Amino acid sequence: MLLHGLDFSLPEGSLTWLQGGNGTGKTSLLRCLCGLGEAEAGDIFWQGEPVARDPVRFHQELLYLGHKPGLKSELSIAENLGFFRRLRGLPVIDPEPVLEQLGLARYAGQYVGSLSAGQQRKVMLARLLLEPARLWILDEPLVALDHESRDWLAATMMAFREEGGIILYTSHQPLDQVRPDQQIAIQEATP
């Protein structure tokens, strides 16, 4: 068993920073919350309802961004973002305005494969504004981000929180532009 003593809730309109050293199980915890991992015991509730009863409803309102960008290198940025919306049953919209904010507007038609790692992560972050969700679970979103993007991410997070969105993110150092409402730390077990 990797972690125990898990008992926390993420209130409406809150930003929670999950802090912990490398290999303490942060990623596994996040993946478990998303339903990607197998929790040995205990339940996950979404709006009072156990997720296990209706996982589809929970996943529709969840946006999980992990270590890997999850983009197809054969497809262009627009196509990748378009498919994510289509898979959620939403009409495809032009990602131009969002890409503009991230300085990727010029690359919209380019294959994701030809982009740098940092740019690919920016495309992943663009999904935050393109896919409506009420819960963001972000695993190390600050990795390989330049300064402007960090500010953009901080601003986006704050805006999302104002609208009542829930954010849970992991990072070595906190995002200094925005104060987390809640901080969860994983204590190393003392042998």
Add this chain to the structure above:
Amino acid sequence: MSFTSFADFLAMGGYAPYVWTCYGATLLTLAVIVAGLRRQKKKLMETIRLQHPERQAVAPGRIVVKQTAEDS
């Protein structure tokens, strides 16, 4: 007793090679399974014993929820 003499028993009515290879194979299979069991146990005991004193198995980390500034 369906055999008159021991030699008769060994000959197995001329089918000795077939019958005895089968019985031999059965014995061998059972022996292989039992040997596998014991070897597995010995190997397990060793790895657990080796693992036991030096490296404490990673005890699970505890989750501590700290409420930071309530004002924001």
Add this chain to the structure above:
Amino acid sequence: MWLWFSRLGSPKWFYELAGRWLPWTWALTVLLFVAGSALALLFSPPDYQQGETVRIMYLHVPAAFLSMACYLTMAIASVIALVWRMKMAFAVARSCAPIGAAMTALALFTGAVWGKPIWGTWWEWDARLTSELVLLFLYLGYIALHESISEQSQADRAAAVLAIVGVVNLPIIHFSVDWWNTLHQGASISRLQKPAIDASMLWPLFTMLAAFFAFFAASLMSRVRNEILKREAASRWVKALVKA
């Protein structure tokens, strides 16, 4: 019953219980094998058609029967493991595989050797033997999958799914192999037909069958105990056990 079922779920309890039962089970196995072999070799008549080779039947039939029973046990344990998420059931499923594989190999070998005097060749694509061969591939596939995945619980669950898929496919494979066999060889060639069994042959067969099942029980319990040690290596009671 439910208490018993949930108690069965606790590895430590099973480890000790099996520990107490094992010596008796092994003793019973040896006893049954001795009795069975005596009956099979000495106190049963030769077959009027096959002569003494019929004595191979007392090995082939139990081995083939056990190879199938072992796969069913594995599949049932896998269902229980996946549905109720019982660690113990994963251990049982994983333990069945090597025993089942060995029994299938034995059934194949004895079947082939038994067929030699009848068909004159060392291997005959007889329906039953062919099904056994496919069953062996299923076992080897299960073991290969379990061994290839490093993380214990992922390996357990993946192998459990494979065992269930396998057990669903077994009747289909068996039916299609039978169908294929009658298509190509026709029913004329004497298949590995068990000779008409009269009473004097029933006793050795049942005793040997009991011996094989006793062996299955004993070796399964031992293997499950090993799997428990492997899975509970981090727990205190295992450490205490190892230190003692």
Add this chain to the structure above:
Amino acid sequence: MRLAALLRREIAIAGRNKAAILIPLVFFVLVTSLFPFAVSPDADQLALLAPGVIWVAALLATLLSLEHFYQGDYLDGSLEQLLLTTGSPALLALAKSIGHWLLTGLPLVLVAPMLGLLLHLPLDAQVAMVLTLLLGTPALCLIGAIGMCLTLGINRNGILVSLLILPLYIPVLIFGSSGVQAASLGLPYDGQLALLAAIFILALVLAPVAAGHALKISTS
């Protein structure tokens, strides 16, 4: 609707990477054309072998093309996203199998008559070949998906998938090739077709559930 979106995505990806789609076809033709060298170019002998050879080649082509449709998504993290956005792993597995069949299985069926010519397969056997493949290849894709999803987490899993899946392919192979053999002897083969259809429907219903479960396990 979500199934349609998944299929569009598969076809779009495949469209960009045409080589990966042609490779199984070339493999199919290549394996089949090995046999005249291995056995003999004599028409009668080849005609006798043709049903089994073409069926085994189709089976192997389907098996080896599985990786292209699953491993890529697993490695670049998009499989997780698909699992989350579509919500139901079984639907994802079904969509993947249909995509795999459309882009690999169906082309095999279309190419099969040409191979029939290579091996001097009589005409009515050609018809049987197309029909049996039409019913058999979807089942192969569906069953193959289970093996592939089970071994996603393992690197160099190509051989392992074959070991897991080939035993499950045996019934399809038996009824498929015997159907074509019956046709080449002028015998009726609707029994084989019916059995193939039964296996296909069974696979269509059960395989995605198992493959979906395997997906959840491999990504956990």
